[in-house]
Amino acid sequence: TDGRYAIMSGTSMAAPHVAGLLLLNGNKLNSAQTAKNDPDGVADPIVHK
Secondary structure, rough: OOOHHHHHHHHHHHHHHHHHHHHHHOOOOOOOOOOOOOOOOOOOOOOOO
C-alpha cells in the first residue's frame, strides 16, 4: 500500500500461478476418471488372489 516491494521465492510463491494456469488450461483434477495417488493417473487393475 505504501509502494514497497519484497523479493520472495519458493514453491509457495509459484503454487498460485501453476494452479491458475491449470485452471485456464482446462485440466480436470480429481475427476471421476482420475486415479488418486497413482503417478501415471491411470487406474491399475486389482487382482484378487
